[in-house]
Amino acid sequence: MLAALVAVRLLPRNTPVLVVSGRDLIIKNLKSAPTWEDRGWVETRNKDVLIALMSELRARTAKTSFCESKGGQYALGCAQAQALASEAAQRNNADAINVTARPETVLRGAKLSKLTQSTAYKLIKSLREKVSRKATDEVVKLVQSTVKQLYLYMPTTTMVWKSTRHKDITRQIRSFLWRCLHSSLRIGKYWKHIPECKDRELCPTCGVTEDLDHIMVQCNRPGQAEVWKLAEKLWLKKGHTWPAPTVGATLGCRLATFKVDGRKSQADARLYTILMTESAHLIW
Structure with a gap:
């Protein structure tokens, strides 16, 4: 055209x-x-x-x-x-x-x-002005770049948002993913400007800012590492490699593609979605 x-x-x-x-x-x-x-x-x-x-x-x-x-x-x-x-x-x-x-x-x-x-x-x-949210845009771009790196294609912004509302994801976890994409969780810098709650900004175990990336994959507190190891152990039984769990990989898990005998496997994509979302929500 x-x-x-x-x-x-x-x-x-x-x-x-x-x-x-x-x-x-x-x-x-x-x-x-x-x-x-x-x-x-x-x-x-x-x-x-x-x-x-x-x-x-x-x-x-x-x-x-x-x-x-x-x-x-x-x-x-x-x-x-x-x-x-x-x-x-x-x-x-x-x-x-x-x-x-x-x-x-x-x-x-x-x-x-x-x-x-x-x-x-x-x-x-369609006539309403679209409000740009800097924090949300940064998270969406993180998901897009992660998917491009792992699965060699660039999803659109609409694809990212729709993937978090897929039927394979429970309603409670959909709400959690929505808040993650909007950076609206009450963690880390959220408490910085509240005088009586300033101590909540830092992780009590590691002493660093307690953002989503720290909670999901970096914190030394017992829990998150064990959950990801169990998820990896189960996933490896399918014969696929285990993508390192990150915030971008977790929020974009429904956009993952896996092939069996040269053809895309919907069953494996569904299992991966369930594993990633349930594990992330359990850690949270």
């Missing part, structure tokens, strides 16, 4: 254009676009690019056609486009592409005849 957007912008508006794609994704999205537009683009993926593309197409005066081709007369062009795409995917920095739509060709809001209570509520929520 980005390639189509750049193409129609570069060419004169009165020049007929044929956009050829090796997949029918653009065609499907353009066919669905009027319906999404009527609903205010609620929960539409890549909506910024799609809105900009729709805007440019409406501003054109010549015919613009789209077709899917996996060979034939367009085989050479598709192969060259694929080679360019593969080359671009290896870059460290992405190109900055303007996806701002033309205001005169974009409809704002949603059609009243297509509006439901659910759609209206989602639109209202």
